Amino acid sequence: MRTYRRLIGFLRPYRRQLWGSLVFAWAAMGMTVLIPWLIGRAVNAIESGARPDLLPLALAIAGAGLLRLGLTVVRRLVAGRVSLAVEFDLRQHFYAHLQRLELGFFDSQQTGQLMSRATVDLQSIRFFLGYGLIFITQNLLTIFLASLVMIAIEPWLALIALAPAPLIVYTASRYNRVSRPALQEVQQRLAELTAAAEESVSGIRIVKAFAREEHQLRRFRGTVSRVFDQSVYSIKLQAFFSPLIGLLPQLGIVLVLLIGGRQVIAGNLSLGDFTAFYIYLVMLAVPMRMLGMAMGMAQRAIASGNRLFEILDREPSIQSPPGAPPLPAGDGRVRLEGVTLRYDSATPALSGLDLEVEAGRTVALVGPSGAGKTSLVALIARLYDPSEGAVLVDGADVRSVEVGSLRSEIALVADDSFLFTASVAENIAYARPDASREEIEAAARRAQADEFIRDLPGGYEAMVGERGLTLSGGQRQRVAIARALLADPRILILDDATSSVDARTEAAIKAGLREAMAGRTTFIIAHRLSTVSLADEVVVMDAGRIVDRGGHEELLERCGFYAEIAEHGLADTVFLQRDLEARGEMARL
Numbered sequence: 001m002r003t004y005r006r007l008i009g010f011l012r013p014y015r016r017q018l019w020g021s022l023v024f025a026w027a028a029m030g031m032t033v034l035i036p037w038l039i040g041r042a043v044n045a046i047e048s049g050a051r052p053d054l055l056p057l058a059l060a061i062a063g064a065g066l067l068r069l070g071l072t073v074v075r076r077l078v079a080g081r082v083s084l085a086v087e088f089d090l091r092q093h094f095y096a097h098l099q100r101l102e103l104g105f106f107d108s109q110q111t112g113q114l115m116s117r118a119t120v121d122l123q124s125i126r127f128f129l130g131y132g133l134i135f136i137t138q139n140l141l142t143i144f145l146a147s148l149v150m151i152a153i154e155p156w157l158a159l160i161a162l163a164p165a166p167l168i169v170y171t172a173s174r175y176n177r178v179s180r181p182a183l184q185e186v187q188q189r190l191a192e193l194t195a196a197a198e199e200s201v202s203g204i205r206i207v208k209a210f211a212r213e214e215h216q217l218r219r220f221r222g223t224v225s226r227v228f229d230q231s232v233y234s235i236k237l238q239a240f241f242s243p244l245i246g247l248l249p250q251l252g253i254v255l256v257l258l259i260g261g262r263q264v265i266a267g268n269l270s271l272g273d274f275t276a277f278y279i280y281l282v283m284l285a286v287p288m289r290m291l292g293m294a295m296g297m298a299q300r301a302i303a304s305g306n307r308l309f310e311i312l313d314r315e316p317s318i319q320s321p322p323g324a325p326p327l328p329a330g331d332g333r334v335r336l337e338g339v340t341l342r343y344d345s346a347t348p349a350l351s352g353l354d355l356e357v358e359a360g361r362t363v364a365l366v367g368p369s370g371a372g373k374t375s376l377v378a379l380i381a382r383l384y385d386p387s388e389g390a391v392l393v394d395g396a397d398v399r400s401v402e403v404g405s406l407r408s409e410i411a412l413v414a415d416d417s418f419l420f421t422a423s424v425a426e427n428i429a430y431a432r433p434d435a436s437r438e439e440i441e442a443a444a445r446r447a448q449a450d451e452f453i454r455d456l457p458g459g460y461e462a463m464v465g466e467r468g469l470t471l472s473g474g475q476r477q478r479v480a481i482a483r484a485l486l487a488d489p490r491i492l493i494l495d496d497a498t499s500s501v502d503a504r505t506e507a508a509i510k511a512g513l514r515e516a517m518a519g520r521t522t523f524i525i526a527h528r529l530s531t532v533s534l535a536d537e538v539v540v541m542d543a544g545r546i547v548d549r550g551g552h553e554e555l556l557e558r559c560g561f562y563a564e565i566a567e568h569g570l571a572d573t574v575f576l577q578r579d580l581e582a583r584g585e586m587a588r589l
Helices: 001-011 014-045 053-100 103-107 110-152 155-162 163-201 202-211 213-267 271-312 373-378 405-406 424-428 438-448 452-455 471-489 503-517 554-560 560-568 570-584
Strands: 334-341 352-359 360-367 388-393 410-413 491-495 521-525 537-542 545-550
Touching: 001 110, 001 271, 014 053, 014 110, 014 271, 053 110, 053 271, 103 202, 110 155, 110 163, 110 271, 155 213, 155 271, 163 202, 163 213, 202 405, 213 271, 334 373, 352 373, 352 545, 360 373, 373 388, 373 521, 405 452, 410 471, 424 438, 424 471, 438 452, 438 471, 452 471, 471 491, 491 503, 537 554, 537 560, 545 554, 545 560, 554 560
Parallel strands: 360 521, 360 537, 410 491, 491 521
Antiparallel strands: 334 352, 334 388, 537 545
């Protein structure tokens, strides 16, 4: 019931249009109820044996039918607009809320599940709020008005005809109770199907590379089968209850034919009143059946609403405190004090970490995979909050300042550079949409991207495919570096930002990066030792802790772990080699 009330709340901005739609619906139903009564009057006039003037009655019936048509058309137009407006608001609200949620939320969510909520579930809610409510009130009004007219014609016969009504109400209620969990499970299975499809399309290169098309097809077939099985169960419920709800009013028709027919023969009921009575009963069968369908639509909407509110009710764990000031002016001094970071597991990604980096310094973070390098830089941009300790930028705790002002002073280039489906120029200017073309091209030149961009069909206006897959890995990284340089941040974070480029291009990019890093605090996560040459200082990490820090030559002399890294040229090789040595399996290398 709470979910139902919350869904109705989305109609509040459109209550005038909703009431207008309801008024048109009620007026149309009034015409629907009027027509059988007029037919009854015509039959009585014909039965009288005289030569009645049937033209006024015929014109009245035709007029009522045309008026019902016009009212129904207007009602559908108004209701359709309300339905689309509610869907628009829901999508905007849902998407805006997703943008507010912290990065950790998306770590545990499937993209397909979120997309299913934003599409399938929202559609169900839209149809109910835009049409289902009107169907319910319209059918209830039809039943109410028709019952009143029947009681006015012959009270006892009306009571007999409406005797199955309590049974209809009970059957509909029973159907609602059993269908709600079934429909909610259908929605969940559809979400899993969407997630499976999204994963298969996103990973199509890997699927093709390993010739696993049949394997993916079998997995997808299993997911589709679960949707099919659950949908069949839901249809079985509907196949049983809907005809049953439609059958029950027929019992009233049978009683009316038996009892009302005898009253007509006995002269206690006119043929016209009996005809009108019979038409009303036949007419009631449709709204009673439609009422069951509308209630099913309501149950589907409530099931979808529950899934939607699971996301909307989740408060972001990372947000600006009330009245938070912007990040104070400074040159990018960073300090980590006793920082411990845990994700979902008990094992910390960072443990008791202390680090201070003066403004304008360039620090290379070196260590094996899982050492905590990416976790460290994520804390600086407040993509995560430390479980213990504090992260300070220019003397301010990042949790105490306005998040937007903090992140606007930090630019990140990740190893898997993400590009949006837009032009190359728009991707470079993503952080600064007001940047001029000259500034965009200057950033591209510093990132060694200008040459290949000009060779693209359309140059800077060339459209980048989904996730940037129309470009090579190295090209994507150079565009991402240009995007970061154009942002002109106080702090620059390069997370293995040259991993996908060749040595010659890397050397050219480094020249531009040296210029960009001058006077700017920079963190470089290095898996290539050649990248360390850009740094003023090297911080060696292992298992979430800082092992040592200092200059390259200095660390070679005193830090055995760093010396191993330098000797093998790749931190992950050292990590793997150490692990294999511990197991006595070096012979397998």
